[in-house]
Amino acid sequence: MKKINLIFLGLFFVASFLFLGSSCNYSSDTKPSVNSNQPAADSSQPAxxxxxxxxxxxxxxxxxIQVNVGTEVTFTNNDSTAHTVKSDSFxxxxxxxxxxxxxxxSNPGTYNYYCSLHPSMTGKVIVQ
Ligand SMILES: [Cu+2]
Structure with a gap:
């Protein structure tokens, strides 16, 4: 009888380890949902x-803005006064x-530009 009790005790421990192991897997399964929240955080810096x-x-x-190499970007003055678009490259x-x-x-890189009439006006083009 005692041997049978020990076997049951052993099975109980094995079963509880399996249960703990599976519950650990469940907790790790919740991590992808946390990761899925990261794109929302990235949208605070929209490119x-x-x-x-x-x-x-x-x-x-x-x-x-973000464009591929070779993209022609059009800047349109929709304001009521004159502006410029100026950088080291253009x-x-x-x-x-x-x-x-x-x-x-035509070349990848980050292009910071501004309006030479109103230097506080700045923009950025990321070329990939
Ligand atoms: Cu301006």
Missing amino acids: VTQNNVSIENFSFNPQE DSGNLNPKDTFKYTF
């Missing part, structure tokens, strides 16, 4: 994938209202 930027209300909109010169400036980004 919009598009090839046009609107200049309006003394700002570049979107302020930051300079639009004065853009009057409704004027556009096009630039083709």
